[in-house]
Amino acid sequence: SQTIHQWPATLVQPVGSPLSLECTVEGTSNPNLYWYRQAAGRGLQLLFYSVGIGQISSEVPQNLSASRPQDRQFILSSKKLLLSDSGFYLCAWSVGQGYNSPLHFGNGTRLTVT
Amino acid sequence: GESVGLHLPTLSVQEGDNSIINCAYSNSASDYFIWYKQESGKGPQFIIDIRSNMDKRQGQRVTVLLNKTVKHLSLQIAATQPGDSAVYFCAENGSVGTYKYIFGTGTRLKVLA
Numbered sequence: 001s002q003t004i005h006q007w008p009a010t011l012v013q014p015v016g017s018p019l020s021l022e023c024t025v026e027g028t029s030n031p032n033l034y035w036y037r038q039a040a041g042r043g044l045q046l047l048f049y050s051v052g053i054g055q056i057s058s059e060v061p062q063n064l065s066a067s068r069p070q071d072r073q074f075i076l077s078s079k080k081l082l083l084s085d086s087g088f089y090l091c092a093w094s095v096g097q098g099y100n101s102p103l104h105f106g107n108g109t110r111l112t113v114t
Numbered sequence: 115g116e117s118v119g120l121h122l123p124t125l126s127v128q129e130g131d132n133s134i135i136n137c138a139y140s141n142s143a144s145d146y147f148i149w150y151k152q153e154s155g156k157g158p159q160f161i162i163d164i165r166s167n168m169d170k171r172q173g174q175r176v177t178v179l180l181n182k183t184v185k186h187l188s189l190q191i192a193a194t195q196p197g198d199s200a201v202y203f204c205a206e207n208g209s210v211g212t213y214k215y216i217f218g219t220g221t222r223l224k225v226l227a
Binding site: 042092094100102105108 | 145155220
């Protein structure tokens, strides 16, 4: 069965520090991978998605970047965190090579920038 | 824990009763819809999905109804249990052939003992 791992679960970082959140998927090949941010009382905001190694689509101009160095690894990064980067970050995967398949989410990272 | 769900509409249901959670979707071109359950501190969990060529789909204790005429989606939970307490939200694919899903803000379900 497929599993998705996302870490760390919580993170407190000072303003101006770098960020690296990692997500890995097991049990499937060539998945579509996503990074979302969830704000209280709001729907999930798509930040990045990837349909293959090295392919990254950015949805929202911001202080963040994403990379996919391996088929089942997705990394969210920032060189210098802002206070506004605080939030709940979710990684997700879906079956590749097709549309209309559900997203499967990790358990998220709660990021607090102080 | 996760603070998502603050200021969300809340549905309170007695344990054992049926729950109906509603969602109005935004894009008439959407042809695929998903319901998720999110417990505090966790990521959203897939419950059930439906394609636009169907108007009803059943799973274990859950039923999703789709009314394309009024762009309305509902999730019915039979014999609601305490473990069903969570935030529920719907998602639509926005248009055919896209990887981008549009998510609703959610409804909090509280199960009363």
